[in-house]
Amino acid sequence: MKNFFTRANAPKPSAHTPSDRRNFLRNAGLGGLSLGMTFEKLSGRFTTEQELEFITQKVPRDSKPADLKITDMRVAVLAGVPFSSPIIRIDTNQGLVGWGEVRDGASANYALMLKSRILGKNPCNVEQIFKQIKQFGNHSRAAGGVCGVEMALWDLAGKAYNVPCYQMLGGKYRDFIRLYADTPEGKDYDDFAKNMKVRKDQGYTFLKMDFGIGMLADKPGMLVNANNWSVKRQWDEKEMGKLGNYASTKHPFTRIQITKKGLDALVDHVGKVRDIVGYDTPLAADHFGHFDVNTAIQIGRAMEPFRLAWLEDLVPWFYTDQWKQITDAIDTPTLTGEDIYLKEDFIKLIDAKAIDMIHPDLASSGGLLETKKIGDYAEEKGIPMAMHFAGSPICMMANVHCAAATENFVALEHHGVDVTGWEDLVTGMKPITDKGFVKVPDKPGLGVELNEEVAKRFLKKGGTWFAPTDTWNTKDSADREWS
Structure with missing residues (x-):
């Protein structure tokens, strides 16, 4: 344990100012946690991964993009905005939410039928998912589901990496x-x-x-x-x-x-x-x-x-x-x-x-x-x-x-x-x-x-507010377009 206290970040033996005293207590606390967990690790009760997770539990992070997974998709149809617009909400295992929108005048079902194709996938792989679902779109309103899901995927990817969508498209030409x-x-x-x-x-x-x-x-x-x-x-x-x-x-x-x-x-x-x-x-x-x-x-x-x-x-x-x-x-x-x-x-x-x-x-x-x-x-x-x-x-x-x-x-x-x-x-x-x-x-x-x-207030008359959509969870057809 001698080497532990000779490291550069070890607690100082004395403190002269209030700020120094706070730093001393903070560092001592962290050192104590690490020391305690080191003993636990030596006894086999903690792994290195658990130690790292415990020490960094209060470190702010937007997400872990590589581990992000889609867990749910729901829809609420708004009316008079200016026409009818189904709003898509895609949920993830890390609490991030992505918003998208089916084109005005189109059915929310164009999006819901894609749910079984995207559950469990990492939304940051936007282009890969788009290539898998684009066969279910067509001209005009029939494209609304594919496009609405794609919007929500970009929203999630941007939130996961903490950057605006335009940056992921190559940057901006105008403000x-x-x-x-x-x-x-x-x-x-x-x-x-x-x-x-x-x-x-x-x-x-x-x-x-x-x-x-x-x-x-x-x-x-x-x-x-x-x-x-x-x-x-x-x-x-x-x-x-x-x-x-x-x-x-x-x-x-x-x-x-x-x-x-x-x-x-x-x-x-x-x-x-x-x-x-x-x-x-x-x-x-x-x-x-x-x-x-x-x-x-x-x-x-x-x-x-x-x-x-x-x-x-x-x-x-x-x-x-x-x-x-x-x-x-x-x-x-x-x-x-x-x-x-x-x-x-x-x-x-x-x-x-x-x-x-x-x-x-x-x-x-x-x-x-x-x-x-x-x-x-x-x-x-x-x-x-x-x-x-x-x-x-x-x-x-x-x-x-x-x-x-x-x-x-x-x-x-x-x-x-x-x-x-x-x-x-x-x-x-x-x-x-x-x-x-x-x-x-x-x-x-x-x-x-x-x-x-x-x-x-804009919810379409008779509509539901992001109700469960479990009936769309199961994929019931083969999607491959070639033999």
Whole structure:
């Protein structure tokens, strides 16, 4: 035992100041514990590992990443944020919790069916797990489960290693993420102008408006072949007509055309909106209705005097050749991609020079890493990336970290601007948005935690609050995609 007291960290024989006395007592205490445990070890009652664990039991540590395991996954569906958003909570054996979000309007079951595939796995192996579960995603809302789980895995990995998600994606290009918001509603143009002043006072410097053939449907002489379609019901898949369901009929197959009178009405409307918004603010456009390539080109050419930031989703994203026709025919930038899952179909559009910009929704495109890969490929080809988003602050922060880490990022959509209590859904950032921007957080993981007290107020009617999901624990099929 002589050598023990001759070590450099041995207790001093005397102490002259209060600080020295405290250090003496602390060191003596530690020495006593070590000495006691050394005797216990010699008697065979303690192992080296137990001794180390005992001595370091009060040393702060974020986690032991190598030993982190997923133990549970539960879901609570929020409504009105601004749409329905299933929030994912993934629990671990070390008490760390990861938050993710299924895309707006998608079923929570898209995520729950993945639970049996991720239980017991180390969430820090994000890409490995993603490759195992990505076969269960598809375009649009069907991707919501895979993407929501991927978000939660990154949140856990960041918390385990005590770094923000953007750092694990390679670092950040910017400290602030620019948002774009919808233009406000208005009873008439004077009312719209008043509401626009509020939007500008909120600090938004990038806007998007909706206009299209739906606003012409009840007006005589403006559309051809529209009478037998429910043109005003672009999203209502339940209403059937004699010619079929307008909402679920792909654009080229409706054979609706716009007349000169209808085109003039759209020009007049966009012109008035543009004058109120002003030309110093980028103004994009979306939701035009279901019509063919020829009508899309006519509308695109008519909008050229207003210098719109982009025309979005004029035809379905998978018609690559039609997109190229439109893009080659007009000068206003074209954009699509909010419903595309994984990078391969973005690559097809980019390589064909079919669009001017890409528009992934991270909750459909594959999550943080896949969306960064999509952005990086577009950047190499000289294509900018805007990002679509319509969910809670959980999903927004996933977008923020990805946008920070991707060089060609332009702006992120924010659909919850006018939702009362939206910013209170999480803790860790206050405010989230400031004058149309989000400061990239430096906290571990996504940088926010769900504020359960507030979030419960948004719980979907009839829904349960992170109820047990044991029925999804057991895997009941083989997943291998090859023989």
